[in-house]
């Protein structure tokens with residue numbers, strides 16, 4: 001149990017910090033009028049709680065509480081009614097709970113607020129921990145929004161820059177974690193990565209071999225965009241059991257650090273068995289934690305394109321047949337709707353190969369729209385649009401493919 005006076009003090013301090021910050025508006029918006037519980041999930045430090053707090057009208061702020069505060073170590077389910085009491089005493093309109101999944105039984109409180117028609121916002125950085133309770137006790141009562149580090153458009157707003165090759169180069173180097181954009185300290189990205197692996201993944205998942213988990217994380221950062229099989233990864237990383245490799249990869253996906261995308265295949269069974277490609281939630285985070293000193297710029301660009309697609313689409317695959325490859329195909333409503341090829345720079349050596357891969361993907365998947373993205377070239381080749389990545393990123397990829 002926790003004393004209400006201590007709780008009031010923690011709340012006052014946590015809420016003070018917020019007022020001092022200069023904040024930009026995000027592309028994601030919070031549906032304030034909805035009467036469902038609103039859940040914002042995403043990788044750590046990407047701006048989840050700020051998104052909610054900034055969205056609430058200034059004359060009706062919410063009562064914010066972050067459960068990672070060590071002073072809340074003794075908070076238990078029986079303490080939740082104190083939050084309602086403090087909310088009313090302080091004249092707040094709603095309750096906003098950060099990383100609440102650490103308190104067992106939180107979903108019972110969530111449900112009771114919902115039943116009383118009172119507003120609750122929740123943020124979390126672990127997909128499965130949240131979804132377990134959401135899926136059972138709160139089915140149909142919540143709406144979930146996924147948030148990512150800043151997009152290129154948000155980066156421009158934050159840095160007060162204009163769109164173009166020069167500002168895209170800055171984004172390409174710095175990525176989208178708001179605090180990193182402020183401090184530009186690579187150690188921040190290393191500490192963040194390590195903290196997610198050791199504190200979130202290893203502790204929550206009870207992993208005793210933390211070294212193997214970190215090695216896997218570094219391996220994925222160093223091999224963004226390259227296909228690999230679980231067994232090959234196991235042997236490279238000296239992890240004996242393939243099952244362990246698969247579990248660890250799942251945990252890394254749950255923490256929103258990486259997505260492992262499958263190869264396109266009409267057969268689901270083949271799709272599962274084929275090699276996967278990993279993409280990181282923030283390419284600058286991957287670079288800071290990578291062992292690959294050659295700095296593969298082409299794959300990094302591919303990672304940015306992947307993220308831009310991922311903001312709009314959940315199902316993204318790569319395409320490969322016996323003699324050609326295409327970086328991404330995008331699924332929407334059970335249909336592949338688009339194919340995207342990414343190439344740093346088109347020249348007489350690679351042009352035919354890149355076009356062939358894109359056309360093969362379009363033909364085989366029956367996707368109706370394809371594009372070839374480059375660092376700075378723009379053209380129309382053989383009926384295929386060629387565009388610089390920065391320009392393509394100025395609109396949501398859903399708009400580009402004409403779906404909503």
Ligand SMILES: Nc1ncnc2c1ncn2[C@@H]1O[C@H](COP(=O)(O)OP(=O)(O)OP(=O)(O)O)[C@@H](O)[C@H]1O
Nearest residue numbers: 022023024043044045046047048049050125178179
């Ligand atoms: N819209 C924004 N404009 C400017 N800075 C922002 C914005 N959103 C977040 N930040 C910065 O990023 C930091 C992290 O934001 P926030 O605490 O909301 O992230 P979070 O995803 O809730 O983190 P955690 O998962 O650790 O709880 C903030 O301290 C703030 O400095």
